[in-house]
Amino acid sequence: MSTVLVTGVGAIIGYGVLRSLRASGAEHRLIGADIYPDAVGQAWCDGFEQAPLTSSSGYLDWLAGIVERHGVDLVVPGIEQDLHRLSDARESLQARHIRCVLNDKALVDLSKDKWHTFQALEEANDRVRIPSLASGSYDELADRLGVPFLLKPRRSYASKGIVRVTSAEVFAPHATDLGDKLIAQPIVGSDEGEYTVGIFGDGAGGIAASITLRRKLAPDGSTAKAWVARDATLDADVARLASRFHPLGPTNLQFRVHEGGWRLLEINPRISSSTSLRAAFGYNESQMCVDYFIKRKLPDQPMISQGFAARYIEDYVIHDRPHF
Numbered sequence: 001m002s003t004v005l006v007t008g009v010g011a012i013i014g015y016g017v018l019r020s021l022r023a024s025g026a027e028h029r030l031i032g033a034d035i036y037p038d039a040v041g042q043a044w045c046d047g048f049e050q051a052p053l054t055s056s057s058g059y060l061d062w063l064a065g066i067v068e069r070h071g072v073d074l075v076v077p078g079i080e081q082d083l084h085r086l087s088d089a090r091e092s093l094q095a096r097h098i099r100c101v102l103n104d105k106a107l108v109d110l111s112k113d114k115w116h117t118f119q120a121l122e123e124a125n126d127r128v129r130i131p132s133l134a135s136g137s138y139d140e141l142a143d144r145l146g147v148p149f150l151l152k153p154r155r156s157y158a159s160k161g162i163v164r165v166t167s168a169e170v171f172a173p174h175a176t177d178l179g180d181k182l183i184a185q186p187i188v189g190s191d192e193g194e195y196t197v198g199i200f201g202d203g204a205g206g207i208a209a210s211i212t213l214r215r216k217l218a219p220d221g222s223t224a225k226a227w228v229a230r231d232a233t234l235d236a237d238v239a240r241l242a243s244r245f246h247p248l249g250p251t252n253l254q255f256r257v258h259e260g261g262w263r264l265l266e267i268n269p270r271i272s273s274s275t276s277l278r279a280a281f282g283y284n285e286s287q288m289c290v291d292y293f294i295k296r297k298l299p300d301q302p303m304i305s306q307g308f309a310a311r312y313i314e315d316y317v318i319h320d321r322p323h324f
Contacts, residue, residue, distance in 0.1 A: 001027045001028065001029055002026075002027075002028055002029070002073045002074065002290055002294055003028070003029040003030075003031065003070055003071050003072050003073050003074075004021065004028055004029070004030055004031070004072070004073065004074050004075075004076060004290060005031045005032075005033060005066065005067065005070065005072045005074070005075045005076065006018055006021075006030065006031070006032055006033070006041070006045075006076045006078050007033045007034070007051065007075070007076070007077050007078045007079065007082045008033075008034060008077070008078030008079035008082060009032035009033065009034050009039050009040075009041025009042060009044075009045065009048075009078060010034040010035075010036050010038075010039030010040060010041055011034075011041075011078060011079055012222055012273045013078045013079065013270075013271055013272070013273050013275060014032070014034070014039075014041050014078030014079065015040060015041035015044060015078075016271075016273065016274075016275040016276035016279075016286075017076055017078055017271060017275060017286045018030055018032060018041055018044040018045060019044055019276055019279075020275055020276055020279040020284050020285075020286040020287065021286050021287060021290070022044055023279060023284070024279075024284050024286070024287040026287060026290070028290070029046050029047075029070075030044065030045045030046050030047075031045060031046065031047045031048070031049065031066070031070050031072060032044075032045035032047070032048045032049070033048070033049045033050070033051040033066065034048075034050065034051060035050065035051050035052070035053060036050075037050050038323070038324065040316055042324045043316050043324060047070060048324070049066050054079075054081045054082050054085045055081070055085070059085065060089055060092055060093075060096075063075070063098065064096045064098060067096075067098050072098075073099065073294050074099050074100070074101065074289070074290060074293055074294050075098060075099065075100040075101070076100075076101045076271070076286070076289060077100065077101065077102075077270065078271070080268075080270070083102070083108065083269075083270050084108070084112065086100050086102060087102055087103075087105055087108045087109075090102065090105065099293060099294065100293075101249055101250070101270075101271070101289045101293050102248075102249070103201075103247055103248050103249055103250075103251060103269035103270065104201075104203060104245070104246050104247060104248045104269065106245075106246075107245050107246065107247055107248075107251075107267070107269045108269050110245070110267075111266070111267050111268060111269050112155055113154050113155055114132070114152055114153075114154050114155075114156075114183060114266065115132065115134055115154045115183050117266070117267065118130070118132040118183070121264070124244060126240070126241075126244075127237075127261060128237050128241070128255070128261075128262050128263055128264040129263070129264065130185050130186070130188055130263050130264065130265070131144075131145070131185065131186060132183045132184065132185050133145070133183065133184045133185075134178065134179040134183050134184075135178060135179050136178070136184065137175075138165075138168040138171040138172070138175070139168075141165075141171070141184050145184060145185065145186040146186055146187075147165070147166065147167075148164050148165055148166045148187060149165050149184055149185065149186050149187065150162055150163065150164060150165065150184065150185050150186070150187060151163040151165055151171075151174055151178070151182045151183070151184055152182065152183055152184075152185060153181060153182060154181060154182065154183055155181075160221060163182075164187075165184075188256050188258040188263045189256030189257050189258040189263065190256070191216065191217070192216075193214075193256050193257035193258075194214070194215055194216070194217065194254070194255070194256050194265075195212060195213065195214050195215065195229065195231075195234065195254070195255045195256070195257075195262075196212075196213050196215050196223060196226075196252060196253070196254050196255075196272065196274055197210065197211070197212045197213075197234065197238050197252070197253045197254075197255065198210060198211045198212075198213075198250065198251070198252055198272055198274070198275075198278055198283060198285060199238060199242060199247065199250075199251050199253070200249060200250060200251070200285060200288050200292075200298070200299050201242055201246065201247030201248050201249060201251050202248070202298055203246055203247070203248035203249075204246060205242055205243040205244075205246050206242065206243075207238070207239060207242050208298040208299050208300070208301070209283065209288065209299045209300065209301045209302060210235075210238070210283075210301070211228075211278050211281065211282075211283035211304055212228070212229045212230055212231070212234065212235075213226040213227065213228060213229060213274060213277065213278070213281075214226065214227045214229040215227075215274070218311065221273075222273040222274070222311075223273060223274040223277060223311070224310070224311050225308070225309065225310045225311070226274060226277050226308070226309045227307075227308050227309075228281055228304060228305070228306050228307055228308075233261075233262065234255065234262055237255075237262050237264075238253060241253065241264070241267070245267070247267075247269060249288075249289060249292060249293065250269075250270060250271045250272070250275075250285045250288070250289060251267065251268070251269050251270075252267070252268040252269075252270065252271075252272035252274075253266075253267050253268075254266050254267075254268070271285055271286065271289070272285075277309045277311075280309060281304055281305050281306075281307060281309075282302045282303055282304050282305050283302055283304060284302075
């Protein structure tokens, strides 16, 4: 039996990981952690610990204490902030004998900044890149990108902070942030043509397993509805990107169909917010992580079932006490 610590269990990725591991059929002892004492994910845990802020100076010492206390075999970061903090602390984690689900460091670092990601794709002349600009007046941007165009934070995730620019008046308050904090991009494709691809990279440019979903987004940027999909041209583009960036473990790539081709919105080198949906269709990347990062066993391509999924709000109710 493996003991797995999942962080951020009050959020959709964290409790999605917990529920996926429970559904895997394997025996696990699951420990959850979150900064909030009432995080709902503890309902699916064997133990729960309230965590300090990931950015706090004592976070790594706290993590080491939790790992020792519970005999944790593997730490699964459930939020972006935890992934980045743990990735930056790899040497310290290794010295403390803390094993984590961490992707290739160069890819994690690249994914933190959309401008750097664009520059890497531009240098490779990769057709999936979206034209991006880090300078220019409204008139210059409108001429090159069309109107409306988008301003995107260089460092963000789940579609947070995007500004749809429809006029010079909308652009003006953000003009000074262009370059340092924001980049400008044209609008590509439509909401109906957005796809999320989950792969498990082998770290050498290959893909051990994958799943593709066409999706519609919820207001928070997560997947609200999903359809199992497959497209040979998209598979080819994903394979090429994997060969270039060498992802290791769970990696999420988001695309839109545009003018008959594919455009890469972003690469997330981690377990995705759609992980529980993927598990329901046969792609349990959480269990794949346990098998690989503990046992060094790469997954085989699972049989993916066809279908459609819709997310909805549900309740977790406790009657015999006022807390978890």
